[in-house]
Amino acid sequence: MHNPIPRSVFRSLSICFFLLHIHATVAQETSNTIVAKTGDGIFSVLRKSGIHPINYYEQFLKLNADNIKNGSELIVGKEYILPDAPDSFKRTGVRIDTGEEVEAPIFNETELSLMNQKDTTLQNTVYYFVHSGGTESKKRFDALTRQLANDLMVKGARVYLLENSKIAAAISDSLSLVAKKEMYGNFSSAINKKYLRHKGAYQRVILIEDAFGPRENSVVRISHNPKSSEGRQFASVLENVLRKNTSVPVKGKNETNPFKDDASLYFANNLVPPIVILNFTDGSKPLQGGFNLKSEKKPLVGLLNDGILEDYSQLNFEN
Structure with a gap:
């Protein structure tokens, strides 16, 4: 069962729907x-x-x-x-920059020409991958999400990558709470607009927090919105997949972790679709739970792909 839409977003959703209708009408009049x-x-x-x-x-x-x-x-x-093709990879894979307020295809012409539809397993799904800020973490975000986007899109999924180029140079942890809430507010507004466009589809948000950047010995911790049963289920599935293929730190916890910080809760409470957070930390420092990626039996992209597929298949089975 879907969680009820928070009252705080009803008004903004109505405005978004109106603007979305205008945008869609204009877009239909423009030939590619x-x-x-x-x-x-x-x-x-x-x-x-x-x-x-x-x-x-x-x-x-x-x-x-x-x-x-x-x-x-x-x-x-x-x-x-060009024919109007709503299912084209150029339109099902979109990068959204809330700082510049622009949208563009995730992949260029050369990359698009190499993509082939494998199946329609994820035809009714929409995934939003969100970057929380930081130059070094942006490299990991791009490497991880571009490959994930490719893998999901060829199975019929629609993928959005969200970032804010104006704060790309800032480290997420260095942002003030006010600045972080403003950033997450812009992200939630963009996501909720897309949610309305794809209403009825299975939609999930994955926020990637990484203040350390790419490192060989890193740990990823998964957390979810304590008020969302769907978010908790998604986090649980991802953790089960990681648990089977990575080493769990000795001091780590095996249960799913609800996030409690103000910024994450603000983001989650202003979103319609469920959200999970992947938080990357330095594996050489004391740990408070998480999965060590140094000993992974399979690349992280593959593990996340497996978890995403399993979560969606469980939902279909339950329905």
């Missing part, structure tokens, strides 16, 4: 195009745009009938209209 380069064919231009070539081949032909030679050849330097 691509200029054919040497060696390009219909399949290659569709792939570079993250569009499934087989599903949209005929539509592309109809849209560009006047500029196609011999039934399928493109003219170098000519601009071609």
